[in-house]
Amino acid sequence: MSTHETPAIGVSGLRRSYGTGAHAFEAVRGVDLDVPAGTITALLGTNGAGKTSTLEVIEGLATASAGTVRVLGLDPVADRDEVRRHTGVLLQRSGFSGDLTVHETLRMWRATVTSPRSADESLAMLRLTDRADVPVRALSGGEQRRLDLACTLMGHPDVVLLDEPTTGLDPESRRDVWRLVRGLRDEGTTVLLTTHYLDEAEALADRLEIMHAGRIVRSGTPAEIAAGHPSTISFATLPELPWLPHLDARRVVEERGVTTIETDDLQGVLTDLLIRAARHGVRLEGLEARTASLESVFLAIADQPQSRHETEGALR
Numbered sequence: 001m002s003t004h005e006t007p008a009i010g011v012s013g014l015r016r017s018y019g020t021g022a023h024a025f026e027a028v029r030g031v032d033l034d035v036p037a038g039t040i041t042a043l044l045g046t047n048g049a050g051k052t053s054t055l056e057v058i059e060g061l062a063t064a065s066a067g068t069v070r071v072l073g074l075d076p077v078a079d080r081d082e083v084r085r086h087t088g089v090l091l092q093r094s095g096f097s098g099d100l101t102v103h104e105t106l107r108m109w110r111a112t113v114t115s116p117r118s119a120d121e122s123l124a125m126l127r128l129t130d131r132a133d134v135p136v137r138a139l140s141g142g143e144q145r146r147l148d149l150a151c152t153l154m155g156h157p158d159v160v161l162l163d164e165p166t167t168g169l170d171p172e173s174r175r176d177v178w179r180l181v182r183g184l185r186d187e188g189t190t191v192l193l194t195t196h197y198l199d200e201a202e203a204l205a206d207r208l209e210i211m212h213a214g215r216i217v218r219s220g221t222p223a224e225i226a227a228g229h230p231s232t233i234s235f236a237t238l239p240e241l242p243w244l245p246h247l248d249a250r251r252v253v254e255e256r257g258v259t260t261i262e263t264d265d266l267q268g269v270l271t272d273l274l275i276r277a278a279r280h281g282v283r284l285e286g287l288e289a290r291t292a293s294l295e296s297v298f299l300a301i302a303d304q305p306q307s308r309h310e311t312e313g314a315l316r
Helices: 050-060 081-086 102-110 120-123 141-152 172-184 198-204 222-226 266-279 294-302 308-312
Strands: 009-018 026-036 040-045 066-071 087-090 159-162 190-194 207-212 217-218 233-234 251-255 260-261 287-288
Touching: 009 050, 026 050, 026 207, 040 050, 040 172, 040 198, 050 066, 050 159, 050 190, 066 222, 066 308, 081 087, 087 141, 102 120, 120 141, 120 266, 141 172, 159 172, 172 198, 198 294, 207 222, 207 294, 217 222, 217 294, 222 294, 233 266, 260 266
Parallel strands: 040 190, 040 207, 087 159, 159 190
Antiparallel strands: 009 026, 009 066, 207 217, 233 260, 233 287, 251 260
């Protein structure tokens, strides 16, 4: 099997429902997703989008209502024992005993893993060596997250599934995790992660998949996703700018004392705007120009309405 042709993770027509009858809610509504081997894919989503519900099926922690999921060509539920030998899973909460020390926790976890790293190596990877003899309950939230990651990576997994990997981490620890995740990719490991941090997705991911209302609504590299989305120019609204409609803009919006111009030609429109303002002796207070970004695309998707049934039933 060629890893260049067959994705490490393949999802086709995935659906996942909760409840039955009139109270049933479909959280995942026909998701198709391929994660190429040796790459990092970030799964983003608005609140209630279904990304955690999707990830749980890929992890083998839940069954699909319909569709197929393959991890390294195997069914994560039916072939769970084989899949687990080759995957590392980071859940949002680990549930490790608070009475064990960090080192004891890693030694316990090591007994469950095929071909594991040593506990000392795992401590060093996540900068926890000086916390080895500290009970888990005494760790900070960020330190507990790093312990979770140490256990996830202990078995040299071929596929790593990370659900919100840097939640609770301080900026320095987040950067350390980013370097670690990039290093995994450089070694040929496949990484699928969910995150609420758009800067994290842009910094790490080779490919983004954005979910909304149970479906993947945008896919591609960060640059591909931003392409075609307008750049913006904004400034404090002025009472009269008769030449404003003559600018090459997709649209002009005035809201809460701010005028925003959306355009596909940021440099050209900004130059035109400044020339016209100078010619008429107008000063544009609070002037800002921003290129299209992942944030602007994500916010535009988040603003898309969901049906009442979807909104009331959103579980994740």
